Amino acid sequence: MNRVLGDWRAITILLGPALLVYTLVMLVPIFWSLGYTVFEGNPILGFTFVGFDNFAQLFTDPKVGDALWFTIRYAVVLTLLQVLFGYGLALIYVFWLRKASGVIRTLAFFPVVLPTVAVALLFQELFKIAPVQGLVNDILNVFGIASVDWFASSATAFWVMIFMDLWRSMGFYAVLLYAGLVDIPDDIFESARLDGASGFRLVWHIVIPLSLPVLLSSIIFSINGTLKVFDSILALTGGGPGNTTTPLTLYMFQTSFTYGEYGFGSTIALLLTVLCLVVTIFIFQSNRRDLTKD
């Protein structure tokens, strides 16, 4: 094996095709898109070099600010909720359901495999008010509460969106965190219990510190996924009402492809990339100690 891995020709033959494909479909478009940030135009009218005008526009276009604020709000709230609920489910699997958790894990994981657009259409039906009202409003009526037009206000639309994505994704985080929890040796728990730790104290002092690496990975997965949310919002609200539920990704898409402003769209994409990078670095920096080495 060492001979193969030390042979330049073998490396070329084994990695070359994959590297070429990766370069073509990943690296070239990234750098191409980066190049567009200093141009303005579209394929019909051609492109003109505008220097840093697109970057200046980032600070003057109020829709960028709105989209950035929505993206951050959505990412923070959903990350907190999906990791929290995922972790809660994982704890239930390990400490309460134990070996009988298979069916519950499958049920909780089931929404993860459903197509996003199908889930969004399902939630539209559940929460709709006209022309025929959905199940949620029917239930509210049973309790004497008036029907709510959930998608008419940005506040209610936001929480429907959060609820939908939480339902859709918490099973994934539950399984991810469950894998981290089952790796903790049983004798540690037994020792802790002998020392008098139980319930919340056991979770706080033993379970959380020992599952911190996988918890950290979950947060990074989640924050990056939620910062780049696109399809579920497009299918559920289309970014409305108005542009009050438009994240950066959707605004970038509209700018580039609906308005034909490829340069500014690429600049918004760059802003999103930098945002993801900064958040990831921040999370890593805030927890530099490698707990797996202790």
Add this chain to the structure above:
Amino acid sequence: MTTARTKASRLAFFGAAIGVTTLALTSCAGGGEAAAPTEFSYLSFAENTSIQDTLTTLSEDSCAAENDALPLKVSTQPQASYDQQLQLLAGQNALPSLFASGNSPQVAKDLQTGDKLVDIAAELDDLDAADDILPAARSTIEALYGGEVFVLPTELNVEGIWYNKAIFAELGIEEPTTWDELTDAAATLNEAGVIPFSADGQDGWPLTRLVGNYLYRSLGPDALQKVADGDAELTDPEYVEAAAAVAELGAAGYFGPSVGSIDYMTAVNQFLTGQAGMFYMGSWILANFNDEAQNQIGADNIGFMPFPEIEGGAGSSDQLAANVGVPLAMSQESFNDETAAWLGCIAENFGSESLGSQGVITGFATNTPVEGLPPLTEMIQEKIAATEQSVLWFEALFDAKAATTSQSNASQLVTGAISPEEFMGLVQADLK
């Protein structure tokens, strides 16, 4: 092998990889000289079937000779991603021979600026077929495209308020001729438990059409041209007044509950099942009205009135809002004698064929008379013939960004989520 030679080999490998990549990308980029077309390609909105059906019938009948020389080939693209497809094809000099010209007039203007389109007016003059485009359609096209004619009018629609005659008679409402009479009629309908206006708030444009019409009636037919020319702004008080008037309709509940949740077909159904008294819509809706399966209130029971006048306003209710449906453009790149023959045949026969088989009134002359038309269609034909001056719609002269902002915020305007000043300010901010 020495270290130097190893490095050279590596460099050669990466050089080759970059070369292959560049070649692959270059081959994708296109941009070469286009060969003569082997087919008369037509790219359509997937959602619009009437134009492709009419063209297919023409290819088998009136335009069979042209079809033998250059066979018609229809392809479609969903309307939502249509403009992207056009940009891609235009960038590669691969536009089809004939195509729907995009979601907004600005797309066709950009294509024209890029010298991609056939000058339809000049070519029809050469073919001695200039009279095949009706004067009303020509003037609408000229108003939309800065005085030029580089698209074909596959429809000629007028817009106005359709109303349920039986409900009006039952409640003693006369056909309103002024804005005040219209709001009084709406109040009467509302008190009687009938939704005054059926409206598609999900798409927004049927609501902004009301704002546009109000502006044309209050400020005159050049109201929005002034905005496009930079001589006025939507945030000027007289413009905000139009948005405020429409917002008041919403505040009074005249669009029914949850207008933002109503889509196009639901709005149509509300009117055709007698739930709503009035419905602002273009004459393309005749296809639904003339369909007995959809129309439960009966075609005889539907009246049409122009958008009413504003007292003291500079506009007149004789000036109906008009459009040319899905305008078709032709690619300069693939235009030759055979595609010119197709253009001549379409101009001569499209109007009669579309009216006869689809019931669609077009901007082409009906060179072969069509008998037995439904009364509503005949009535609209008379309205079109009697219209001496038409006006456009609210977003007609806006770019895609401002048009999207306008339509996506319309339901917020009528639900009171944003003020009329905010609505007009948002749209104005997106106008270049």
